[in-house]
Amino acid sequence: MTETVVHVTTLEQWKSVLDVWFEQGYKWNGNNQDSQQGRFKYYYYEAFRDGCRQLSVSDEKSIYFYGINGYKGKTTEYSEFMAQQKEDNKMATVYEVSQSVFDELQRIKAHEGMSLIGAITLSAAFIKSIGVGNKAILRYLADDPAIEFNVKEQLYRLWRVDDTGTKSHMKFVLGTPDWTTSETGAFTAPLEEIKKWQTPAWEIEKAD
Known part of the structure; x- marks a missing residue:
């Protein structure tokens, strides 16, 4: 096999x-x-x-x-x-961005009441802030089928404040719930999965 x-x-x-x-x-x-x-x-x-x-x-x-x-x-x-x-x-290059970034790209792409170049010029600072490269974004705005932008699936994590006032997040060690003060070390997953592990001690928050 x-x-x-x-x-x-x-x-x-x-x-x-x-x-x-x-x-x-x-x-x-x-x-x-x-x-x-x-x-x-x-x-x-x-x-x-x-x-x-x-x-x-x-x-x-x-x-x-x-x-x-x-x-x-x-x-x-x-x-x-x-x-x-x-x-x-021959897949298109796909970039995943937040819902707010995707919505703003659609607004620029529609360029209502002005030319596309004008809309891009007015949004130059925003375009640069996306961080995927101006060339790819400009190709997308010009309807290049080889470039796609999709909305990134929102992920979540669990957090709580301990007795010392320190914010901690849930993580797993060999399948056993544990905790960490690092957001990057926290267990992140779609909301449906996160809800399986929520108890009165933990709150849910969005993970960037």
Whole structure:
């Protein structure tokens, strides 16, 4: 059996790899599928939460993951995987931004009451602040089909203030809830998954 194992480091990368395979017709294998719910696009955020960072597919069109990174062979890094997908499928370059940034780009693109160049000139500081490169943004505003902007899925995390007044966030260590004072070290996930772990001690907040 031929398999491809992709190593990811963030929840966004985990979801992006699965989205590519779902689009190509891959499905979870019998051991990992959500048989009770019968959901096709199920992301298994629980596996990422518990430390899994290796996603795999076989030539049998099956998706699976390695528990706690048990695969010891050669893995493909996320950036290499996505670059290959772009080359194979002539995919557009997709940038993910917040809803507010996306809405502002649509406003500039519509350039109501003025030329597109005029709208771009007036919004030069905003365009520069997006941080994905002016060239890509200008191509997008000019309707270049090779450039896409999508709204980034909003992620959330749990926080609380301890007895010393320090703000802490929930994280997981080998599947066990723990805490950290680092926002970047906190467990982040879509709201549906975060709500599973909320107790009266924790509040939910958006994660940038």
